[in-house]
Amino acid sequence: MNEALPDPLSGYEVMAAALAVAGTTAGLVRAYVAHRTRLHEEREASTRTAARVTGLIRLAEADHDVVRIVERDRDGHREVELGGRSTPRYDDSREAA
Numbered sequence: 209m210n211e212a213l214p215d216p217l218s219g220y221e222v223m224a225a226a227l228a229v230a231g232t233t234a235g236l237v238r239a240y241v242a243h244r245t246r247l248h249e250e251r252e253a254s255t256r257t258a259a260r261v262t263g264l265i266r267l268a269e270a271d272h273d274v275v276r277i278v279e280r281d282r283d284g285h286r287e288v289e290l291g292g293r294s295t296p297r298y299d300d301s302r303e304a305a
Contacts, residue, residue: 256281 217225260279267275267290275290 264277267277277286277288277290279286
């Protein structure tokens with residue numbers, strides 16, 4: 209009857225089991241942190257894009273002769289220069305005179 213009982217684990221087997229559990233746990237934690245980091249970066253990029261579009265809309269609505277936009281981010285470096293209105297604007301007082 210004693211032959212059916214398993215032998216107790218040796219020190220090396222306990223160490224191997226503990227390392228396997230620790231490695232699995234560390235891998236799961238690392239995957240979770242990487243996933244949360246990726247979500248945070250995507251959310252930040254989306255917020256940055258929304259702010260950029262809002263700013264560009266405000267610039268387009270305003271009356272400027274020339275608008276120069278310089279952007280530097282992880283995608284690279286961009287410079288855009290937008291000219292003023294294609295038709296010249298006249299004051300009403302100038303036309304009346």
